[in-house]
Amino acid sequence: MTADAAPAPIFVRSDFMVFGICAVAVGLAAVTRYTGVSSVLAFVVAGAAVAALASLVGRSVEQLGDRFGAGATGVLQGALGNLPELFIGFFALKAGLVSVVRSAIIGSILSNILLVLGLSFVAGGLRHGTQRFNSERARTTMVLMVLATGALVLPSLAAYVHTPAEPHEKSLSIFVAVILLVVFALSLPASLKRNASAAGDVHMEPPRWPVWVAVGLLAVASGCAALVSDWFVYALEPAIDALGISQAFAGLVIVAIAGNAIENVIGIKLAYKNQADYALSVIINSPLQIALVLAPALVLLSLFTATTLTLVFAPMLIMAVAVTVIAVAFIVFDGESTWLEGATLVALYAIIASVFWWG
Amino acid sequence: MTADAAPAPIFVRSDFMVFGICAVAVGLAAVTRYTGVSSVLAFVVAGAAVAALASLVGRSVEQLGDRFGAGATGVLQGALGNLPELFIGFFALKAGLVSVVRSAIIGSILSNILLVLGLSFVAGGLRHGTQRFNSERARTTMVLMVLATGALVLPSLAAYVHTPAEPHEKSLSIFVAVILLVVFALSLPASLKRNASAAGDVHMEPPRWPVWVAVGLLAVASGCAALVSDWFVYALEPAIDALGISQAFAGLVIVAIAGNAIENVIGIKLAYKNQADYALSVIINSPLQIALVLAPALVLLSLFTATTLTLVFAPMLIMAVAVTVIAVAFIVFDGESTWLEGATLVALYAIIASVFWWG
């Protein structure tokens, strides 16, 4: 490098754009939070701000690059991707909106493997015809998803059809939550190794930000996400009332889609670029993390709030997730997708959402 | 072609046989309908006449050959194959026999993928040993079948376990019916293309009938099928009473088997000839059409009758179709069949039928 070569800039144009959007969105969210504007507007703005901050969190993690090892970064990325949902869930629990939280947990799973997977099949299939994804990785993730879903629904089944277990639903939920977190912890070594070997294909450009900038922005973005999540939840209940929708629908559809906005766009974009295998991995890994980490974490966190969150979901939520996971498992095992399958997945999502439109 | 060569005959011996059988069957059905004979006899004769007319419909479509394009003919064949069931369903709705119609819809699915698939496995397996069917087509059809079944059962699940949706079961059923028909419409382009490319293997001989004869006979046969379906339904209720069986059993077993008689024989014959792949396609395509077309069409048609048909099936029908579709999906994904699997499928059918023997 010669003396007159300009140093590579730390921030590029798209960085500044994200910073700007975040600043504006958080600012607007603060204004709508503390002035007497319509709760629906406040709710929408706060939702947008959460999504913008989620994108900044993702970018900061990316800029950490493989400085902690590519594997660790991959795991961190997965874990932090669910951070906004965790914040929203925690504040919703504090606000006593336990029905919203329960349907948001199941809704996050459904929106990933019905809506997002369906849209990615449509986007990929219309452009590239039948797409094939024969990787062992997708099938292995799906098997874990089936097992985790099984564990997740057992406390509900026990509460509804096994009378003697009913009074113990709290203990049972805590037990299942701990087991799910242990399974997640056990899965980390394999994830670390797997991400490390896959790193070459995915992270192309070297990080531009110095470590302290990346870590600093990560901390700031996460802190803001926590703050804005609180405002989001604050506006949630009046917005629900103003819109005349049910808590279940708000959780299942609106909170679930807002909380997963960023991952969703990534998955669909990958399918559109015909990276069917990678798209599928990203998309079905997210609901797996919801089942293995988010849901149990919220159960355990709820012990510190006035509201108790058990893993006893409304029966229709259980039915919806059972039908969905079985259907998607067959699609993953089929090893190929068409846009028609994608359209049918989206149709299933629409039907399930419409059921919860009423209550 | 020289002047003294006799022109190829339009009708061959088997044509005349079918015409004769249809004429006799329709005549007998008319007699039993309008004279005071036993309702059971009238019912059996009308059922046989419906089956004979279904076979004539099939033959007429075949004779259209690929004059509308091989793809279009394939689709037409599939659609018209369910015509007798549609007529019977419509008249049964007009007669207020809503329980018969509901169990006939599920029964048509079950009789195809348990009884007919089972018998075709037995017929093929005993003669040819383990049969393999690795085509993508069967797996793709099965995936759609799983998705369509999911959509079909959701309104029932909502009505039974999601109290707030219960009063809206009619709106929900119409919504699901429209979505299923849209999925079917979206699937047509692919079917047209697929049938066109597969046409070489299947349609061997060129059509003998001129277009106007084929279309004319198609119209006559369909009209007669409509008429005789009405008689069939007219005799149905007194026959049920006379035999002392339940409406559910009559729909699930008797109406379902009568309505699908022709397709059933074809599927079993193909398996016997060791065309396992093609047999499987024919057999699992029929229940897919029932889920995507027949059931939603009857829901929408019922809006024009005094009886309202919703997609809320008796819980045991839902259970039976869920167990069956999951089991058959694994068989299709296994990619091979034995006569023992076939026998077990038939056994499952017998168990389900016996459950509905009581009510």
Add this chain to the structure above:
Amino acid sequence: MTADAAPAPIFVRSDFMVFGICAVAVGLAAVTRYTGVSSVLAFVVAGAAVAALASLVGRSVEQLGDRFGAGATGVLQGALGNLPELFIGFFALKAGLVSVVRSAIIGSILSNILLVLGLSFVAGGLRHGTQRFNSERARTTMVLMVLATGALVLPSLAAYVHTPAEPHEKSLSIFVAVILLVVFALSLPASLKRNASAAGDVHMEPPRWPVWVAVGLLAVASGCAALVSDWFVYALEPAIDALGISQAFAGLVIVAIAGNAIENVIGIKLAYKNQADYALSVIINSPLQIALVLAPALVLLSLFTATTLTLVFAPMLIMAVAVTVIAVAFIVFDGESTWLEGATLVALYAIIASVFWWG
């Protein structure tokens, strides 16, 4: 062979060890049965004696070698492997412990395909990494398992959701039991042939015992097993009371594990030796026999006792077996296993067991 060559010994050291353990265990069980010791101790000793006798039964069958044909021996081995469970079930029915028997039937299925399969995945996976099992045989067995489970749960579904069938649960159970036994009988020819062809790999050493010794010891061991099973059941109820556990938990966990002890150890050992395919076959063949033989045999045997055993299981047992069989079917169809999947299967078992801890 020259005159001074010592003849090969009939019994080797390990034979004598098994004889000794059996004698001591049966003797201790007799003492605890007829003296006033703690019922829990009597129960544990009798359970150990049953397991020891089961091991002697297995060894005797092995020593029959292929003298009745390798195929017949394989089938005999499978059938006699469930003998202790059959005795325990029969005596428990005579003692009126119908709830224990029902949960022991489902518990035997669950302990095989969750606990034992899980432990074998862990043992094999930790030592050998991802294990592959692509044999058609495992998939075919699993398909039969799915079908048999479907048949097994239908009477319960009918009893719970189809009111008109409820008063007929006994007839329905007998019908299903007969059908399952017929399916088992139909499966025998294929098993005989399959075992014959697989025999080369498995039975290495020629039998040491003369036929009359093997048959005699088989008879003695079976007789003792019957006797000790009676003592086991005799101690069961007071032991349950003393330990303060529910009948359902005792059946699902304790009786199920005691009755399957021997097969379980074999399956895990095979996986540890990286014979993943063979281990899987052994492990999933056992629950298939429970569904096809043990459960129906107990239903029919119960006709000769004061207690009627129907195939109407507690709803939570049905849910547990449905979740489990679907999840394991996907694992078998995936064709590979990791220790993490194994750990998750064990976790699912722990969750289900904990549900039944309460009633």
